[in-house]
Amino acid sequence: MSEPRRPPATRRAADKAARRTQLIRxxxxxxxxxxxxxxxxxxxxxxxGLSHGTVNFHFRSKEGLLVETLRFLSEEYKTRxxxxxxxxxxxxxxxxxxxxxxxLDPAVCNRKKIAVWFAFYGEAKSRPxxxxxxxxxxxxxxxxxxxxxxxxxxxxxxxARHAExxxxxxxxxxxxxxxxxxxxxxxxxxxxxxxxxxxYLESTFPEHFPIKNCDAA
Amino acid sequence: MSEPRRPPATRRAADKAARRTQLIRxxxxxxxxxxxxxxxxxxxxxxxGLSHGTVNFHFRSKEGLLVETLRFLSEEYKTRxxxxxxxxxxxxxxxxxxxxxxxLDPAVCNRKKIAVWFAFYGEAKSRPxxxxxxxxxxxxxxxxxxxxxxxxxxxxxxxARHAExxxxxxxxxxxxxxxxxxxxxxxxxxxxxxxxxxxYLESTFPEHFPIKNCDAA
DNA sequence: ATTTTGACTGAATAGACAATCAAAGATCAC
DNA sequence: GTGATCTTTGATTGTCTATTCAGTCAAAAT
Numbered sequence: 001m002s003e004p005r006r007p008p009a010t011r012r013a014a015d016k017a018a019r020r021t022q023l024i025r026x027x028x029x030x031x032x033x034x035x036x037x038x039x040x041x042x043x044x045x046x047x048x049g050l051s052h053g054t055v056n057f058h059f060r061s062k063e064g065l066l067v068e069t070l071r072f073l074s075e076e077y078k079t080r081x082x083x084x085x086x087x088x089x090x091x092x093x094x095x096x097x098x099x100x101x102x103x104l105d106p107a108v109c110n111r112k113k114i115a116v117w118f119a120f121y122g123e124a125k126s127r128p129x130x131x132x133x134x135x136x137x138x139x140x141x142x143x144x145x146x147x148x149x150x151x152x153x154x155x156x157x158x159x160a161r162h163a164e165x166x167x168x169x170x171x172x173x174x175x176x177x178x179x180x181x182x183x184x185x186x187x188x189x190x191x192x193x194x195x196x197x198x199x200y201l202e203s204t205f206p207e208h209f210p211i212k213n214c215d216a217a
Numbered sequence: 218m219s220e221p222r223r224p225p226a227t228r229r230a231a232d233k234a235a236r237r238t239q240l241i242r243x244x245x246x247x248x249x250x251x252x253x254x255x256x257x258x259x260x261x262x263x264x265x266g267l268s269h270g271t272v273n274f275h276f277r278s279k280e281g282l283l284v285e286t287l288r289f290l291s292e293e294y295k296t297r298x299x300x301x302x303x304x305x306x307x308x309x310x311x312x313x314x315x316x317x318x319x320x321l322d323p324a325v326c327n328r329k330k331i332a333v334w335f336a337f338y339g340e341a342k343s344r345p346x347x348x349x350x351x352x353x354x355x356x357x358x359x360x361x362x363x364x365x366x367x368x369x370x371x372x373x374x375x376x377a378r379h380a381e382x383x384x385x386x387x388x389x390x391x392x393x394x395x396x397x398x399x400x401x402x403x404x405x406x407x408x409x410x411x412x413x414x415x416x417y418l419e420s421t422f423p424e425h426f427p428i429k430n431c432d433a434a
Numbered sequence: 435a436t437t438t439t440g441a442c443t444g445a446a447t448a449g450a451c452a453a454t455c456a457a458a459g460a461t462c463a464c
Numbered sequence: 465g466t467g468a469t470c471t472t473t474g475a476t477t478g479t480c481t482a483t484t485c486a487g488t489c490a491a492a493a494t
Contacts, residue, residue: 015461016471035343037254041452051473056453058471115342122339124400125332126252134400142404162416168405169413172393179392180385183341183351187359188385196386199379204420232441257481268443273483275441 020058020068022048027069032112036119041065070120070133077108077137092151093208099144100197103174104190114182142171152205166204173197237275237285239265244286249329253336258282287337287350294325294354309368310425316361317414320391321407331399359388369422383421390414 026047030039041062045052059065081102088098103109124130146167153161177193201209243264247256258279262269276282298319305315320326334351341347363384370378394410418426 019471032342035340037340038343040450042450052452053454053473053475054471062452111342115339118335118341119339121396121400122332122336123252123254124335125328126250126255131400138397138401139404142401161420164409165413165416168394168397168409169390169417172397172410172413173386173390174393175396176389176391176393177385179338179396180355180389183338183348184355184359187356192381192385193389195379196382196389199382200386200417200421203378204417236441258483259481269482270443270445270484271441274443279482 016058019050019054021072023050023055023058023065024069024072027065028073028112028116031069031119032115036123067129067133069116070130073113073116073120074133074137078140080105080108091208092148093205096145096148096152097198097201097209099148100170100174100201101194103178104194104197106190109178109181109190109193111182111185114178118179118182138171138175141174142167145170152208161204170197170200173200233275236267236271238289240267240272240275240282241286241289244282245290245329245333248286248336249332253340284346284350286333287347290330290333290337291350291354295357297322297325308425309365310422313362313365313369314415314418314426316365317387317391317418318411320395321411321414323407326395326398326407326410328399328402331395335396335399355388355392358391359384362387369425378421387414387417390417 023044026044027039029047030043034043041055042052044065045055048054055062055065059068081099084098084102084105085095088095120130121134124134146163149161149166149170150163153163174197177188177196180188181190181193198209240261243261244256246264247260251260258272259269261282262272265271272279272282276285298316301315301319301322302312305312337347338351341351363380366378366380366383366387370380391414394405394413397405398407398410415426
């Protein structure tokens, strides 16, 4: 009685969370398959094997579901990012390489996920919440890279090594490689993407990224 | 009588073409303002100051209007690209720099246009026609850069200078910088974007792009 | 001057969709 | 077991939207 809220019934709470991610996964599938504009609550519910009323029960509205879907993607990405950083070697160069290669990890870098990211990017300008969430990811990415780049060189007057410039170039490049994988799947693959980024690192920080990928074609 | 087709009445033909681009421009405005999903024929018609039935008169369908809008953007981009190449100096380095700077020209590189490009990118996976048109642009971009890069170096065994890798890195970078301008307008601007690409060029082809942008901040 | 052609309008139509809700079912506390 | 609470269902509602089309008007052709 003094407790206004009981500890949640474990079974139900788990089910509830499971349903939410189940619906979110179905949303991701639908956006990747049908696109943002043609994704309906009926599609999502059907994909999850549930009736359509359920979606409005677990999420306040369609917009709520979409925002949670973006949040889910964002969290998933951050988790992989943090894990990769934790596993990376101690040097700044190793960390930098690890961070960049996360973006090319098949778990995040596959056409389905990329299509969904770009679906949200495409609506970002007209929906402040999307802009906020997408921008946040980009800015964290950028800041982390900038710090690592700054550790790699004290030659900040040299423009090609200026941490700000290199970090923004790297952020742009990884995003752009995702786009290439999305819209040019025949001519692009993850391996070409990986070698392209590494070539840039070798060219900018030759002492930290010695040439080693000549034969990795 | 022997002529089954008269020459078109010039006045009307011009009006017709004008109406089409008028509607396309209104479509661009609407997508940038409301996003792809919330752009309706009524919006487009209102933006153009016409009744909503007109759109179906000038374009077979909404989808037809959207495809023509993408085609319009694509043509506009190619035109600027060709013009810039024609005006550039004769050396491969000058041409390369010119091609890359077109992407940062305010006429194509502004948030409105970028938002529309990314709206189409976002739907590209589920609509083959968009994929075709977007992919085409990206591939032409890539091929042109690769040829110029190949002219800049014969050191093709060095990965950081392998034309294929540098060209895909550059294509990715310019696309990624567009994205940064779209989703992080506060932290990014065209000048930072420009300096980032040039830093990459200086770092990869130091003999062709001597350091010169240190103080351009 | 009259006819023909083409551009445009706006009301009507039919379909799709998100959201609501009452009822049924499942799970839990006691 | 029993009642309370949470979850799910699917029919319904009201809104929105692309498309059609019959009719209007102006410009061109005759």
